[in-house]
Amino acid sequence: MLSRFEDVGLINDGAFAEAWVESRHHSRGLARRALVRELRTKGVESALIDEAVEQLDPEQEEQTARELVARRLRSTRGLDRDKRLRRLAGMLARKGYGEGMALRVVRQALAEEGEDTEGLDEPF
Template sequence: MTRRTEWSGTDLGAVPGPGSTAEPTEGSTGPGRGAGFGEGSGRRSRSRSRSSGSPSSSRAEKGEPQDPVEQARNICLRLLTGTPRTRKQLADALRKREIPDEAAEEVLSRFVDVGLIDDAAFADAWVESRHHGRGLARRALVRELRTKGVDSAVIDEAVGQLDPEQEEETARELVARKLRSTRGLDRDKRLRRLAGMLARKGYGEGMALRVVRQALEAEGEDTEGLDEPF
């Protein structure tokens, strides 16, 4: 039978709320604490520490929990510090560290329950960041989210936030930034370079051709014959 770990807010790294008791410091005089920091107690503690040389106590002193659930919890919390991750990313990390499947599943499910893992929020933030920051179009964003293990339905909802007009406007901005570096090249080479850049970012052939043609026309290029796919 799998042992079920009891979880609390502090188990998940939550910040203690108002009225919580801070960790006692040396010299505290609260109930049950004063004797713990006395001189005699310190000598006894040091004596016991020197006499204990078992491997288990050594590992405990180093902060290496033996419980696989506790190990999985600590690994996930470290990986989530400062960087959101999908459930699959965390599951892969736990598998790589040889955490038993049952322990990994217990921790991952609990993290989902308390909102520390949220693939839908991850996908929304990813689309927002990668579209505005890197200019990626829907197809590229779908590929990236799939590699991170996000469910197809969640991906569809996230990329569905991108308005087609917004996507085309981003494509125009990308071409405008790249256009100057292509000056001096012949027309067809400029077309291939600019359209290829858009294709790598996930833009469809039709949109890429239309946007590049309009940009070249604005510079006075003869675009006759550029209606054919590149």
């Protein structure tokens, strides 16, 4: 029965993976690494996962990270600079963003807000 569903296109892991990446990136702000992890737990083949996450543009991924930080920035006001850095970068890390991008995006957001970003080059 499953073979028949596949033959008529009702079961398509590639289409599922692409839709999953699109949906989870836009709705939850997940980065490639998190999306790959989720698709693996769902049993999608590695080749199909690779194809699906290739649709994410690195520039769009960074823009999404900036939007996530901008939304959370207000809730960290009043905290000291290092705590803000850890909270914001940690949030991005949990969503699958790499350390380099997370630190760059957070430092830039803090600088735009007028926060002194001197010494924020250390990894979290």
